[in-house]
Amino acid sequence: MSTTDLDARTRELDRAHVFHSWSAQGRIDPFPIAGGQGTVVWDHAGTRWLDFSSQLVNVNIGHQHPAVVAAIKEQADLLTTIAPSTANLVRGLAAQRITDLAPDGFAKVFFTTGGADANENAIRMARLHTGRDKVLSRYRSYHGNTGAAIVATGDWRRFPNEYARGHVHFFGPYLYRSEFWAGTPEEECERALHHLRRVIQAEGPSTIAAILLETVPGTAGIMVPPPGYLAGVRALADEFGIVLILDEVMAGFGRTGRWFAFEGHAVVPDLITFAKGVNSGYVPIGGVIISDPIAATFDDRVFPGGLTYSGHPLAAASIVATIDAMTEEGIIENARRIGADVLGPGLRTLAEKHTAIGEVRGEGVFWALEIVADPVTREPVDAAVVGALKAELHRRGLLAFTSENRVHVVPPCTVTDDEVHTAIEIYDAAFTAVL
Numbered sequence: 001m002s003t004t005d006l007d008a009r010t011r012e013l014d015r016a017h018v019f020h021s022w023s024a025q026g027r028i029d030p031f032p033i034a035g036g037q038g039t040v041v042w043d044h045a046g047t048r049w050l051d052f053s054s055q056l057v058n059v060n061i062g063h064q065h066p067a068v069v070a071a072i073k074e075q076a077d078l079l080t081t082i083a084p085s086t087a088n089l090v091r092g093l094a095a096q097r098i099t100d101l102a103p104d105g106f107a108k109v110f111f112t113t114g115g116a117d118a119n120e121n122a123i124r125m126a127r128l129h130t131g132r133d134k135v136l137s138r139y140r141s142y143h144g145n146t147g148a149a150i151v152a153t154g155d156w157r158r159f160p161n162e163y164a165r166g167h168v169h170f171f172g173p174y175l176y177r178s179e180f181w182a183g184t185p186e187e188e189c190e191r192a193l194h195h196l197r198r199v200i201q202a203e204g205p206s207t208i209a210a211i212l213l214e215t216v217p218g219t220a221g222i223m224v225p226p227p228g229y230l231a232g233v234r235a236l237a238d239e240f241g242i243v244l245i246l247d248e249v250m251a252g253f254g255r256t257g258r259w260f261a262f263e264g265h266a267v268v269p270d271l272i273t274f275a276k277g278v279n280s281g282y283v284p285i286g287g288v289i290i291s292d293p294i295a296a297t298f299d300d301r302v303f304p305g306g307l308t309y310s311g312h313p314l315a316a317a318s319i320v321a322t323i324d325a326m327t328e329e330g331i332i333e334n335a336r337r338i339g340a341d342v343l344g345p346g347l348r349t350l351a352e353k354h355t356a357i358g359e360v361r362g363e364g365v366f367w368a369l370e371i372v373a374d375p376v377t378r379e380p381v382d383a384a385v386v387g388a389l390k391a392e393l394h395r396r397g398l399l400a401f402t403s404e405n406r407v408h409v410v411p412p413c414t415v416t417d418d419e420v421h422t423a424i425e426i427y428d429a430a431f432t433a434v435l
């Protein structure tokens with residue numbers, strides 16, 4: 001079959017048999033990707049794109065990192081699968097690699113198969129540990145597509161799925177579209193914390209098991225919290241005996257230029273959820289990193305949760321190889337430097353030229369551009385404009401991540417200076433063509 005025929009066959013099979021996430025099936029036209037290396041992906045015909053989406057913001061180490069691919073192959077030869085009730089060497093090593101990166105006082109990891117079930121099980125642990133029921137989470141958040149995680153989510157995806165109980169939402173800090181009439185990060189932080197205190201009081205502190213927060217809300221808009229906000233949430237959680245769960249599924253493992261996004265925010269949570277960047281999604285896995293007091297709750301009491309593929313050896317092997325490669329190759333440092341010296345400045349230059357870019361915000365390889373119809377009123381552009389922009393970027397050789405009125409600039413942590421310069425030129429040309 002010719003390469004062009006392979007692309008056609010891939011589209012044909014997909015349209016005939018594959019049911020896609022979050023979509024009206026008759027209205028989509030997914031494009032084929034046949035391979036990838038680093039920041040680049042290609043179709044069967046050899047058309048190449050710079051992947052500035054990292055797929056679903058998960059390929060932090062880049063596509064097809066040789067050490068991670070080799071580790072999966074090696075483990076496949078040794079033992080492809082084994083029940084979670086067994087002790088398995090590579091599973092133990094993966095858990096140890098992760099707890100070595102976590103703050104002191106986190107010795108245990110519960111492995112799941114992705115981010116949603118990580119949050120699901122963190123919520124379960126918090127409820128059983130406190131004997132309380134309610135979970136507070138932000139409007140403008142995404143926590144995954146399962147029972148409690150989707151109801152904890154703060155966007156439209158919750159509405160058709162509200163079958164779990166005990167969930168309450170509050171507004172978090174987002175200065176560009178402040179819910180608190182704030183004009184400075186300090187005001188936004190203070191007022192957002194006051195609002196959260198009032199929600200806790202109004203809901204009844206003794207009914208609240210957990211506050212669940214993305215450290216940096218990702219799909220909801222990459223809002224880096226103002227200084228003091230997360231420490232303030234920690235203080236409220238302590239005051240009222242509430243478990244603090246930080247969702248690091250998207251923000252963790254390098255995206256912000258740190259192993260965990262919460263480093264640098266003077267906060268230590270009680271439970272940390274992770275997935276995506278821990279092994280860049282080479283094999284599905286996620287999990288909960290559990291602080292010692294919560295882990296101790298289940299020393300003599302059964303933890304009522306489990307998954308057939310918890311701690312799957314292929315995934316565990318890919319975690320060990322990913323963390324080792326990220327450490328040895330300075331990949332976290334690269335993400336931090338790129339953000340500070342190349343990508344951040346490049347995006348700010350774009351915003352000076354294109355007035356439709358209302359705000360540039362982010363850090364590391366985790367950036368959002370607010371595309372607005374009017375820079376004064378900050379009115380968002382409608383979905384058709386963002387759709388046209390995404391299509392134009394695709395035509396010009398860049399895979400973009402968009403959400404609502406925003407373009408999220410989220411390449412792998414391994415992205416090079418040259419790739420960023422090329423991408424900035426592509427964004428510039430696409431903005432000129434569409435806006």
Ligand code: PLP
Nearest residue numbers: 114115116142143144249250275
């Ligand atoms: N939490 C956050 C912050 C996410 O961004 C995501 C996925 O995008 C999830 C949880 C859910 O992860 P998964 O899709 O692996 O279940």
